[in-house]
Amino acid sequence: MYIFYRLVSNSKSKFWWWFLGGLALRFVLIFSFPTWSDDYARFLWDGELVSMSQNPYKETPENWVAENSESKTAYLDHLFRVMNSPAYYSVYPPSNQLIFWLGSIGANQDIKQGIITLRILLILGEIGVFWLLFSLLRDSHLGNKSVILYWFNPLVILEITGNLHFEGLVLAALLLSLWALKQSKLAASGAFWSLAIGIKILPLMLGPSLLGSSVFRKSKVFWVTSGLVLIALFSPLIWDGSWANLLESIRLYQGKFEFNASIYYLLREVGFWIKGYNTIAVLTKGLSMLTFASLVYLAWKKQPKTYSQLAGVWTLSYLIYLILQPVVHPWYIIPAFGLSLLTKMKSLGFWTFSVIFSYQAYGNPNNYENPWFLFLEYGIVALALIWDYKEGNFNFRTDTLAIHEK
Structure with missing residues (x-):
C-alpha cells in the first residue's frame, strides 16, 4: 500500500489527504x-524517579530497588520486572528525561496511560516532521x-509511534536546524542542532560537517548559541557529577552489545x-576512530554551502556511522532516512525496507541472528548504494539555495 500510494500520488494531490x-x-x-521493544519501561522508570525528585543517573535500577524498598510501588515493580537494562545507569540525556517526566505525569501509576502519553508526544513530533519536510521540499x-x-x-510508523523511540524527535530538531538555515537564522539553527544532541547525543557527530563549511566556521553567533544551549541542556549532569555515570553507560553500550551490524560482523x-x-x-575502538576520521574527511571533501548540501552531508555522516557500528537497531536509520529525502539519495529508503529482516x-x-537474513538486508543496501553512486546522488552540487548569514 505504501509503494502503491507513492506511485499514484502526484504533486497536485491535496497535501491535507497525505497528512x-x-x-x-x-x-x-x-x-x-x-x-518489539521494552525500552518504554526504562523511559517510564526514569520519568517516575524524576517526578519523585530523584536523580535517574545516580543509581542503577537494581541498586535503587535494593536501597529504596520503602519507596517502591507496584507500578515501579512492574517496570523493573520488564526492564531490559536494570544493571546499567540511564543512558538518556536530560532533555529525554524531561519527556519521560511528562510521561510519568500522564501515567499516574498506570503503565498503559504512560505509554499513551509518550505516544501522543511522539505523534506531535511526527506532525512537526511532516510540516518541516513539506516546507523544505516545497522550495527545492x-x-x-x-x-x-x-x-x-x-518502519517509521511502527518504530516511533508503535515502539516509542525518539529518533523522530531528533529528526524534527535537525530539520528545524535546516529550516532556520534556510531562513538565514544561524543562531536558531545552532540552538536546534544542540536540541537534537540533547535528545540523543549522536547528532554531535555532525559537528565536523559544520566546521567544514565556511558559512558556519566563521559564524560566532552559531557556535556561541550552540554552546550556551548545550550547557543549559546538560547542566543537570554537571552539578552532581552524574555525567560520569552517563559516560560509563555509553562506554559499556559501545563495548559490549552487538546487533544487526555489517562491517563489524565481518571484522x-x-x-x-x-x-x-x-x-x-579492540574493534569498537578502531571503528570509532575510523568513523571520526571518515566524518572529518567527508566534511573537508564536501564543504557544504547550502542547507540542502548540508542535509546531504548529514545523511552521509549518519550512513558512515551506521555501516561501521556494532549495534544498528532499526530505528537508528530514521533520522538519516528523513534527511535523505532532502537529497537525491535512495539507499536509505531501501534500507528502511530491508532492515525489517x-x-x-x-x-x-x-x-539469534540468522546470517542469511543479514546477507539479504545488507545485500539490498549495498546494491542501493551502488545505484546511488552511479547516479551521482552522493554529489550535492546542483543546489542553488545558498545560506547567507544575517
Whole structure:
C-alpha cells in the first residue's frame, strides 16, 4: 500500500489527504503496547524517579530497588520486572528525561496511560516532521511529493509511534536546524542542532560537517548559541557529577552489545580466526576512530554551502556511522532516512525496507541472528548504494539555495 500510494500520488494531490492519512495510521496504534521493544519501561522508570525528585543517573535500577524498598510501588515493580537494562545507569540525556517526566505525569501509576502519553508526544513530533519536510521540499527541485516516503513509511510508523523511540524527535530538531538555515537564522539553527544532541547525543557527530563549511566556521553567533544551549541542556549532569555515570553507560553500550551490524560482523569473524575470541573491545575502538576520521574527511571533501548540501552531508555522516557500528537497531536509520529525502539519495529508503529482516532475531528466545537474513538486508543496501553512486546522488552540487548569514 505504501509503494502503491507513492506511485499514484502526484504533486497536485491535496497535501491535507497525505497528512490525515498518515496521521490516521499513527492513531491506529494509540492504545497498543510496544511488542518489539521494552525500552518504554526504562523511559517510564526514569520519568517516575524524576517526578519523585530523584536523580535517574545516580543509581542503577537494581541498586535503587535494593536501597529504596520503602519507596517502591507496584507500578515501579512492574517496570523493573520488564526492564531490559536494570544493571546499567540511564543512558538518556536530560532533555529525554524531561519527556519521560511528562510521561510519568500522564501515567499516574498506570503503565498503559504512560505509554499513551509518550505516544501522543511522539505523534506531535511526527506532525512537526511532516510540516518541516513539506516546507523544505516545497522550495527545492525535488518536489514535495517525497514527504510521502516518510509519512507513510511502515518502519517509521511502527518504530516511533508503535515502539516509542525518539529518533523522530531528533529528526524534527535537525530539520528545524535546516529550516532556520534556510531562513538565514544561524543562531536558531545552532540552538536546534544542540536540541537534537540533547535528545540523543549522536547528532554531535555532525559537528565536523559544520566546521567544514565556511558559512558556519566563521559564524560566532552559531557556535556561541550552540554552546550556551548545550550547557543549559546538560547542566543537570554537571552539578552532581552524574555525567560520569552517563559516560560509563555509553562506554559499556559501545563495548559490549552487538546487533544487526555489517562491517563489524565481518571484522569480528576475522578476529575470531586470528585471536580465537571476540575482539569487540579492540574493534569498537578502531571503528570509532575510523568513523571520526571518515566524518572529518567527508566534511573537508564536501564543504557544504547550502542547507540542502548540508542535509546531504548529514545523511552521509549518519550512513558512515551506521555501516561501521556494532549495534544498528532499526530505528537508528530514521533520522538519516528523513534527511535523505532532502537529497537525491535512495539507499536509505531501501534500507528502511530491508532492515525489517533484522526483526527475525526477535523470533527466538536467544535473539539469534540468522546470517542469511543479514546477507539479504545488507545485500539490498549495498546494491542501493551502488545505484546511488552511479547516479551521482552522493554529489550535492546542483543546489542553488545558498545560506547567507544575517
